[in-house]
Amino acid sequence: MIDREIDGQIAWTRATLAPVEGWMRLSEACSAELLGAAAQLRAHPLPVLALDPVDFDLGHCRRAMADIRQMLAHGPGFAIVDRLPLERIAREEAVALFWLLSSLIARPVAQKWDGTMVYDVRDTGRPPGNGVRPDITNAEQSFHTDNSYNLCPPEYVGLLCLHPAMEGGVSRIVSLVSAHNEVRRRRPQVLPRLYRPFYFDRQREHAPDDIMVTHHPIFEVESGRLHGRLSRFQVRNGQALAGVPLDAEGETALDELDRTMDRSDLCMDFHFESGQMQFLNNRQIAHKRTGFRDWPEPDRKRHLVRLWLRDHGRRSYNG
Numbered sequence: 001m002i003d004r005e006i007d008g009q010i011a012w013t014r015a016t017l018a019p020v021e022g023w024m025r026l027s028e029a030c031s032a033e034l035l036g037a038a039a040q041l042r043a044h045p046l047p048v049l050a051l052d053p054v055d056f057d058l059g060h061c062r063r064a065m066a067d068i069r070q071m072l073a074h075g076p077g078f079a080i081v082d083r084l085p086l087e088r089i090a091r092e093e094a095v096a097l098f099w100l101l102s103s104l105i106a107r108p109v110a111q112k113w114d115g116t117m118v119y120d121v122r123d124t125g126r127p128p129g130n131g132v133r134p135d136i137t138n139a140e141q142s143f144h145t146d147n148s149y150n151l152c153p154p155e156y157v158g159l160l161c162l163h164p165a166m167e168g169g170v171s172r173i174v175s176l177v178s179a180h181n182e183v184r185r186r187r188p189q190v191l192p193r194l195y196r197p198f199y200f201d202r203q204r205e206h207a208p209d210d211i212m213v214t215h216h217p218i219f220e221v222e223s224g225r226l227h228g229r230l231s232r233f234q235v236r237n238g239q240a241l242a243g244v245p246l247d248a249e250g251e252t253a254l255d256e257l258d259r260t261m262d263r264s265d266l267c268m269d270f271h272f273e274s275g276q277m278q279f280l281n282n283r284q285i286a287h288k289r290t291g292f293r294d295w296p297e298p299d300r301k302r303h304l305v306r307l308w309l310r311d312h313g314r315r316s317y318n319g
Helices: 028-043 059-074 091-103 176-186 188-194 232-242 248-261
Strands: 023-025 078-082 119-121 156-163 171-175 198-201 213-216 219-222 225-228 268-270 277-281 285-289 303-309
Touching (some): 023 059, 028 059, 028 091, 059 078, 091 156, 091 277, 091 303, 176 188, 176 248, 176 285, 198 232, 213 232
Antiparallel strands (some): 078 277, 119 303, 156 303, 198 213, 219 225
């Protein structure tokens, strides 16, 4: 357990974050390289999963994405990239370019046990529950890190906005390091419980005969750095599946963490626009999405594409 104030760029608040911090506009040189890659794919098609940046002339993009990796690993932990030229490329080409750019940050890995690598984030009209991830509903989410319930969660998460919602669907992020600092300052007695394990619902993303829950703490220290894995939704379901009622100390600690992360002085909001990409350090930044109302036209409905990026372990879901 870290029992001190944690500093560094990752320990940001709304007040300390510079207006341009975490933002990057793709240069004209990068955009030209991406349009060239799209033209190359039109002439010589390949499936997205077979694409490798080494097969394309992406020198400027490579340097830009190296800067983004630095921002994620050693900076504020997030990057908003503006933007892919959707008006000049097809949707399938946009996904291919997103894959290439993301691959320059880290290796894309499976997002489902069945090996799904490219994940569409769209409202399916189903309520969230065991086997129904909140990201395929229009309900407001709580702060979470992606794949918190898995054995090997991704280091980084990438999102490409193809179509924003008609109303709502705001992306909100918070530094888990800053939240940890605030919980330690205001309610230090609850912090130790967040370093002890909770049961997480695995969302049926496992072999049929495998255990339905995992057992992990919210906070842990890895190589001297604070890392988190968080999903109140999966903890609530996981404790129920395990047949172990959540203890009062755990409930209090999670309530305090939720209240802290939801403070307007700690979190930042972003209104996704078509073509924009968001990259997050999934072990130090929690995120959520507000509820939304979608467009009535099928071709205008909110549609994001997500990639999970991880350099360690195998590319399979469990690493």
